Amino acid sequence: MGSRCDVTAFNIKNLTFDLPFKSLIFDGSEKYFNDIRSSLVKFGFCVLDGQYLLNGSLEPDDSTIALVIASGVCSSQYKKTLETYEKRLDLRSFPVAFVIPEYMPLYEKKKCYEYGCDLLVDWPREMKKMRGLLIGLQFLTSFQKQARNSDDLMKNVAEIRLLTDRRLYHCHLQVSVYGDVLMLGGRVDSLWTKKIVESAASSIPGFNGILSEDLKVVPSSKRITESLSLNAKKIFEEYLPHGLKTVFFYEVDGSLRIDGTIPKYIDIQEIRSKVERLEGLEVLDFRVIANSFQWEQDEQLYNRICRLISESNIRSAGHVELAVCGGQVYVIGHWSSNSNKIRMEMLLRSVKSIKGYNLIDQSKDHSLDSTG
Structure with a gap:
């Protein structure tokens, strides 16, 4: 010794x-x-x-x-x-x-x-x-x-x-x-x-x-503060009559990325200007994916996907954000291990099996791989 x-x-x-x-x-x-x-x-x-x-x-x-x-x-x-x-x-x-x-x-x-x-x-x-x-x-x-x-x-x-x-x-x-x-x-x-x-x-x-x-x-390079995210969501809630089911928030390299869709009758520039005035928030990506909404149909799909998420226990596997608009499902997520990645893939296959909807998996676009 x-x-x-x-x-x-x-x-x-x-x-x-x-x-x-x-x-x-x-x-x-x-x-x-x-x-x-x-x-x-x-x-x-x-x-x-x-x-x-x-x-x-x-x-x-x-x-x-x-x-x-x-x-x-x-x-x-x-x-x-x-x-x-x-x-x-x-x-x-x-x-x-x-x-x-x-x-x-x-x-x-x-x-x-x-x-x-x-x-x-x-x-x-x-x-x-x-x-x-x-x-x-x-x-x-x-x-x-x-x-x-x-x-x-x-x-x-x-x-x-x-x-x-x-x-x-x-x-x-x-x-x-x-x-x-x-x-x-x-x-x-x-x-x-x-x-x-x-x-x-x-x-x-x-x-x-x-x-x-x-x-x-030292501001974190890994996580957006809860107050910042909440303030951004409050701005969207002022404009979106159906809540935030078609807009989702996620963090990339210390900045809050906002993605999703809004109805064509809402002024996107007005929302953008209010959000960008939030101190410490840099909007990396905020675009209109579609200008027409199928609110009732999209809400039914959203609720169905939420049930799939609950059944797959994916929430404990990592972090998943979904947005539904005009027959399209937008998915962004990351996971913490290979076993959780498999659970994520099973969830995505379940979503793809829903007829009449096109799944767009954007997780790879943001380099959120199996390393979490």
């Missing part, structure tokens, strides 16, 4: 943080193990294979040990792994980090926290430089020494992470401790989000202040 170090230190932005543990227990599949283990070893950690601990050939020592789990792909697998370790370790005595797949849904993240996870780190985004894991572990072990017994502290720290997940799925929030100061770094999607995070952080007991100069406001 190599020699053990009393203190592991690493340098970020000219500040050296000390990690007060000698070794890490790592439980990871072959996909994760080599990359993560080699990175941790470079920083001076003694990385212990968790399987040796579980089979009894390795005993944990008296030093503070962190457990890093990277063998699960969902909260249920994480829970199962955690329960296995609870039989051998007192998990209250050291932090537990879970390396998760990219784009894990928020409800899965919440479950991980509920099961007793102290830190979630995305793979491979944050793991490329080990930054997220190292800063997170430093934070956890620092406040562990100061106020580990405070349940309120643990809950508030978890709430900060969940707040940023709600506001921006791809945000990178870094929380660390230097002395008795709570330090916030990374990026959030808006000044409003920053104020929420700062307010939540300032309410955590046990610290004399917070430092958030390194918490930058």
Whole structure:
């Protein structure tokens, strides 16, 4: 295993943080193990294979040990792994980090926290430089020494992470401790989000202040904010008597794309000018596909397709938008795995089987392939 170090230190932005543990227990599949283990070893950690601990050939020592789990792909697998370790370790005595797949849904993240996870780190985004894991572990072990017994502290720290997940799925929030100061770094999607995070952080007991100069406001390149999308939809609702069934919204490279059809008696330029005045919104594609509508017939088709979507459970597979106009069905979507892609293809075949309608699948036009 190599020699053990009393203190592991690493340098970020000219500040050296000390990690007060000698070794890490790592439980990871072959996909994760080599990359993560080699990175941790470079920083001076003694990385212990968790399987040796579980089979009894390795005993944990008296030093503070962190457990890093990277063998699960969902909260249920994480829970199962955690329960296995609870039989051998007192998990209250050291932090537990879970390396998760990219784009894990928020409800899965919440479950991980509920099961007793102290830190979630995305793979491979944050793991490329080990930054997220190292800063997170430093934070956890620092406040562990100061106020580990405070349940309120643990809950508030978890709430900060969940707040940023709600506001921006791809945000990178870094929380660390230097002395008795709570330090916030990374990026959030808006000044409003920053104020929420700062307010939540300032309410955590046990610290004399917070430092958030390194918490930058950077608009997301991956997701349109909910308020922006809602404001755009409200504009269309003013003009469309039948709602938004023939207009759909989707995100491409940080911009809101609007596509669909409107009746010929509505002034498209007036709608366009109002939408484009929304701050932060760039309309990439807004065109009239047809000038005549078959409202009643299109609505029947739309409702039928909605039933197909419900039956195929495609909503949980990725994201699908549909627009129906004048006998044509416009489909734009993306999916998160090959199995979900198959479900998408089955749905499209079902839509194509509806007689009298022409399916236009635009998903490939926007490079939304099986990678999600």
